[in-house]
Each structure stands twice: as C-alpha cells, then as structure tokens.
Amino acid sequence: MxxxxxxxxxxxxxxxxxxxxxxxxxxxxxxxxxxxxxxxxxxxxxxxxxxxxxxxxxxxxxxxxxxxxxxxxxxxxxxxxxxxxxxLDPKRVLTLYEYRATLEIGALRLAAERADEGGLDQLDALARRTQHSTGQDALAQLAADEAFHTHLVALADNAEMLRSLRSLNERMRFIRWIDLDKGQPGHWTDEHATMVALLRARDAGAGAALMQAHIARRLDRITEMIRAGFAEIYTGNTLAARILGDAA
CATH class of the missing domain: 1.10.10.10 (Winged helix-like DNA-binding domain superfamily/Winged helix DNA-binding domain)
Structure with missing residues (x-):
C-alpha cells in the first residue's frame, strides 16, 4: 500500500x-x-x-x-x-547525507520542470506543517519534515527517485531524530517555504543551491550527532521503546 x-x-x-x-x-x-x-x-x-x-x-x-x-x-x-x-560511524552517516543531497537536488530540478500548481499547493501546505511542528517533539518534527521532502521528490515524477528517498528516510531516521532532538533549533522550516517559492518561479538553480545547504552536514556535526546517538542507545533508547513498545 x-x-x-x-x-x-x-x-x-x-x-x-x-x-x-x-x-x-x-x-x-x-x-x-x-x-x-x-x-x-x-x-x-x-x-x-x-x-x-x-x-x-x-x-x-x-x-x-x-x-x-x-x-x-x-x-x-x-x-x-x-x-x-x-x-554507526561518521563516514557512513556522511555518505547517507551526501547521497540524499544529490538525490533531492536532482529531484528538485525535475520538479521545477514538471510540477503542476496543484502539487505545489500541496507542498506549500506541507511546508506550513513543518513550521507548525517546531513546538512539538522531535519525532513529530521528523514526520513533518519527511512528508515535505517525500512530496517534493514525488513532484519529480520519477518512481526510482521516490523509492530511493523512502529507503534513505528509513536508514537515516534514527540519526535525524537525534539531530532534531539534541541539536540546536535552525531555520530549516523557513527554508521549506523558500523552496516552494523557488519551485513556483521555476528557479531550479537557486532551489538546488538551497537544497544543498539545507541537507548538508559537516563531519564534526555528524560526529557530535553520533556521540549523542550512542548515549541514547546505551542509556535506554527511548525512541526504540516508543516505536517498538518494548524494553531494552
């Protein structure tokens, strides 16, 4: 389904x-x-x-x-x-971020050519949802963010890209939850709204540059995220308990 x-x-x-x-x-x-x-x-x-x-x-x-x-x-x-x-090591996580950036930049360029106004209206609604999620817990923020990016890639009308993104979302879910839960608040929700505006303007170049900056993570930041991830895993792993409904 x-x-x-x-x-x-x-x-x-x-x-x-x-x-x-x-x-x-x-x-x-x-x-x-x-x-x-x-x-x-x-x-x-x-x-x-x-x-x-x-x-x-x-x-x-x-x-x-x-x-x-x-x-x-x-x-x-x-x-x-x-x-x-x-x-769970920095090099592997960095490769996932690099792949995601490459995939989504390509999808954004196609979406700038192919997306209709109805699809962009839906993307705009999802961008507003991410803005409203900032006061919620990290899992709710992650849900809203994944929904936005999944729909953006869907607008490229390329089933292989969409399948790849869904796989990436799953493989990156834990570390991205850590990033949202333990990291500092950013301007990523405002960037979603800007992406929608650039897609409406069919400005693929500016949109691609923004997407690169939006997804990119420095190696030192990834190392910090992984350190927090190990601390979570070995001190109860509340996210796993929440999702799986069991104890460590």
Whole structure:
C-alpha cells in the first residue's frame, strides 16, 4: 500500500508491538525496525537462535527477513559469519547525507520542470506543517519534515527517485531524530517555504543551491550527532521503546 506524503515516519513495527508474529512480512517489519532504531545495537552480530526466541518465531521466516534486509542495505551479511547491524560511524552517516543531497537536488530540478500548481499547493501546505511542528517533539518534527521532502521528490515524477528517498528516510531516521532532538533549533522550516517559492518561479538553480545547504552536514556535526546517538542507545533508547513498545 502506498503511504501518503503526510504519513508519520513510524514503520509498521508500532502496530506489531506486543502482537504475535505470524508471517514473514511481519517478522521483516519487526526486525527492520529493530535495526533502524538500534534496538539491535550498532555492529552487533545477530544471534539468529536468540533473536528467533525473542520474537517467538521459527528461524525460517527470520532467515528470510534477514536476507531481505541485507539485500536492502539495512544489515550486513558476511560469509560464514551471518548478519550484523550496520555500524554507526561518521563516514557512513556522511555518505547517507551526501547521497540524499544529490538525490533531492536532482529531484528538485525535475520538479521545477514538471510540477503542476496543484502539487505545489500541496507542498506549500506541507511546508506550513513543518513550521507548525517546531513546538512539538522531535519525532513529530521528523514526520513533518519527511512528508515535505517525500512530496517534493514525488513532484519529480520519477518512481526510482521516490523509492530511493523512502529507503534513505528509513536508514537515516534514527540519526535525524537525534539531530532534531539534541541539536540546536535552525531555520530549516523557513527554508521549506523558500523552496516552494523557488519551485513556483521555476528557479531550479537557486532551489538546488538551497537544497544543498539545507541537507548538508559537516563531519564534526555528524560526529557530535553520533556521540549523542550512542548515549541514547546505551542509556535506554527511548525512541526504540516508543516505536517498538518494548524494553531494552
């Protein structure tokens, strides 16, 4: 089922909390959420027997889920060692930000050519939603921000770009939540409104420059975010508990 641009970023795992897992898809959704929100800790080698017991499932659907998650870039598969959680390190996070910037700049240029006024009106409404979210908690802010950027990329009318952004959103969700929760308030919501105005003016050049500045993160800032992320993971991980409905 296609999710609406305004949907919250919380994955299907919130609906799984406390529920028995009956299918490979549900096992996949649960393990994916555990990896995305670091209930499985960074660089941790996955003990399939223990994880199957923890989830109350057999190893067959779990192995299917692990294979799928490794193919999608959420886990690492190593010959003769099984699966492990991706590391939370500055270089890897920087590559995600760089990829996201490149992807969204390309999408913005296409949207400047292809977006109709109705689509831009919807984007403007989502920009206002991000402005209204600034007094809310970090997860609500993240939901509003993801909705804006997802709709902007949708305006490029390129299904591969949209699929890539949705995957990036999931892989970056924890660190972006940390950035919003622990970081200093910025002007990113005002920049959303400016992007809409530049798209209406069909000014792809100025829009691309703004998008680059909007997404870019310096390595020192990423290192600070990761330090805060590790502190969160090893002192209760309130975000994982909120999404998954379980304890560390």
């Amino acid at each position: 296609t999710r609406s641009p305004g949907a919250d970023p919380e994955p299907a795992a919130d609906a799984l909390a406390g529920a028995p897992l009956r299918s490979a898809d549900r096992v996949y959704a649960r393990v994916k959420a555990m990896a995305v929100f670091y209930r499985l800790r960074p660089s941790e080698r996955i003990n399939e027997v223990e994880l199957a017991r923890r989830l109350g499932v057999s190893r067959t659907p779990l192995r299917e889920a692990l294979n799928r998650l490794a193919a999608e870039g959420f886990l690492e598969a190593t010959v003769n060692r099984g699966y492990s959680v991706l590391p």
